[in-house]
Amino acid sequence: EDTGYDCSRLTARLPxxxxxxxxKLVSRASKLGDGSRHENSAEHSWHIMLYAWVLAEHSPSTVSTDRVLQMLLLHDLVEIDAGDAPIHGVTDPAALAALAVREEEAADRLFGMLPSDQGAPMRAVWEEFEAAETADAVYAKSIDRVQPVLLNLLNGGGSWLDYNVSLPQLDTRVGGKVNRGAPEVWTYVRAQIEPWFRKAGRL
Amino acid sequence: EDTGYDCSRLTARLPxxxxxxxxKLVSRASKLGDGSRHENSAEHSWHIMLYAWVLAEHSPSTVSTDRVLQMLLLHDLVEIDAGDAPIHGVTDPAALAALAVREEEAADRLFGMLPSDQGAPMRAVWEEFEAAETADAVYAKSIDRVQPVLLNLLNGGGSWLDYNVSLPQLDTRVGGKVNRGAPEVWTYVRAQIEPWFRKAGRL
Ligand SMILES: [Ca+2]
Structure with a gap:
């Protein structure tokens, strides 16, 4: 019988x-605000989508919030295969290059599960985020980077303690990217975290 | 000095x-696909945003995927104060009415933390979702309801076992809402779950 729906597209989409x-099983370096456990990449993705929406007016370039939300919704999917690389943990260029290859393979597999007329544009959104060239991607990256800073501040140090991070290291690894996409936010947040690094003797 | 940014808006937004x-600390009745633990409402929200985007063409009414994503991003925030009410656990009308009051109070508090020109439109998005009248909200609700069904099927029964659910109960509590916003999806999914209920003697 003709049920009026295209069975094959749901057959690809539901898997x-x-x-x-x-x-939800990919654990990140950052802990929740209350420090009770590590954050996972799915709930992180949800949280930064809320960040991106709420903070959008602090992007110096005009951005499409809708497109930024799409980027952030997809941006960590490849971690299902490639895992999360902690920003203060994986800094070796060779390791980062190997990770980029694993992420491309993960994108092939995951977006390849969808009907191609859907998987291809979704993959393009992910590639745009990774390239960090368009205004939407630059803003999205800044939001992805700033959220763990706020979590660390909330839980008393978090991954800064675990990875023995100094303020100059944070400026290099995080500040530059946040500053590029959301300079007002970085100015504000950096003033909030400076006392923690000062007190910890990590200036 | 004039730093060129409006300090007070960030001062409201970051808290x-x-x-x-x-x-991320609000636990739901459903378990992850691998059954290893209960799902939380933040990662659930992320997951159903992906559902909503991927399945959008199965909505019989034209929907704005962007607006649906906004709804689903916000839809469970009130659970921070009001908790999650399991659909197969809280069915008493008086309890549901009391919950609705707690959720309104939660919306007052949470959206009230934002600058009002931002909090008010966000709250309106949440109210639209709750009212389930517009095409976007009807579709968003159908997605919110169908995802736990797929998780239960993946992990071998999940909350159907915990709450002793029969197929007629599922049809009433879940099927009607999914069918309203995404009938093709419900037809497809119901055919997939029927064997589980048959085997479990829960027809
Ligand atoms: Ca809910």
Whole structure:
């Protein structure tokens, strides 16, 4: 019988959505605000989407919030295969290059599960985020970077303690990217975190 | 000095974003696909945003995916104060009415943390979702309801076992809402879950 729906497109889509569930099992370096446990990449993605929406007026370039939300919704999916690389943990260029290869393979596999007329544009959104060239991607990257800073401040140090991070290291690894996409936010947040690094003797 | 940014708007926004972090601590009735633990409301929100985007063409009404994503991003925030009410656990009308009051109070508090020209339109998005009248809200609700069904199927029964759910109960509590916003999806998913209920003697 003709049920009036295209069975094959749902047959491709539901396994993709089931596979995406695994992002909830990818643990990040940052801990929740209350320090009770590490954050996972799915809930992190949700949180930074809220950040991106709430902070959008602090982007110096005009951005499409809708497109930024799409980027952030997808941006960590490849971690299902490639894992999360802590920003203060993986800094070696060779390791980062190997990771980029694993992430491309993950994108092939995951976006390849969808009907191609859907998977290809979604993959393009992810590639745009990774390239960090468009205004939307630059802003999205700044939001992805600033959220763990706020979590660390909330929980008393978090990954700064675990990875023995100094303020100059944070400026290099995080500040530059946040400053590029959301300079007002970085100015504000940096003033809030400076006392922590001062007190910890990590200036 | 004039730093060129409006300090007071960030001063309101960052505490809101810190508060939102607590949604990661709200546990839901459903378990992850691998059954290893219960899902929390933040990662659930992320997952259903991906659902909504991927399945959008199965909405019989034309929907704005961007607006649906906004709804789903915000839809569970009130659970930070009001908690999650399991759909198969809280069915008493008086309890549901009391919950609705707690959720309104939560919306007052949480959206009230933002600058009012931002908090008010966000709250309106949440109210639109709750009212389930517009095409966007009807579709968003259908997605919110169908995702736990897929998780239960993946992990071998999940909350259907915990709450002793029959297929007629599922049809009433879940199927009607999914069918309203995404009938093709419900037809497809119901055919997939029927064997589980048959085997479990829960038809
Ligand atoms: Ca809910």
């Amino acid at each position: 993709f959505l089931n596979e995406a569930d695994k992002l | 809101f974003l810190n508060e939102a972090d607590k949604l």
